[in-house]
Amino acid sequence: MAQIRIRNTNEWVTGEENVRNFLNKYEVIYEHWNTDKLPEELKENFSLTDEQKQTILKTFDAEIQDLVARRGYRTWDVITLSEATPNIEELLAKFEKTHTHTEDEIRAIISGSGIFIIKGDDATGYFDIVLEAGDLISVPENTVHFFTLTDERKVVAVRLFIEENGWIAYPYEDPNFQKA
Ligand SMILES: [Fe+2]
Structure with a gap:
């Protein structure tokens, strides 16, 4: 389950309801997918073939179609990041x-x-949402944020998009920002 660290106070928000309530204040959607449904060979597998990525999308087709119906996504894919990813440092x-x-x-x-x-308000400052398998979040449009890996440095995630150019990153310069 996701956990949140509030940077200004160094407090942690834990427990599904608390996390969801906190994120709702910032219009961040938080939901859960049952990753037990994955075929055994695709669990914690970070070097996926194109065919295996398609199997993941098929496994979660009902969840994807539900999001399409609610929120209008038009394309989706699977992204993997690990030490085996070419130019991982550059990407990160x-x-x-x-x-x-x-x-x-x-x-x-x-x-x-x-x-x-995510950049919260004056009280929270930035807050970190630490996600594990099964966690789904949506960062709202025009909300300042960035992504990084945890110490295990590997992830497989499903992404959904509305427009082809929807994922373009517009830099936000924050003079007070500290990475960690
Ligand atoms: Fe982003």
């Missing part, structure tokens, strides 16, 4: 810069873990 350096998008950024974690860091 790009992901770790504060930015916004013109549409929401929705991710369902299938294996591994990841952290979305």
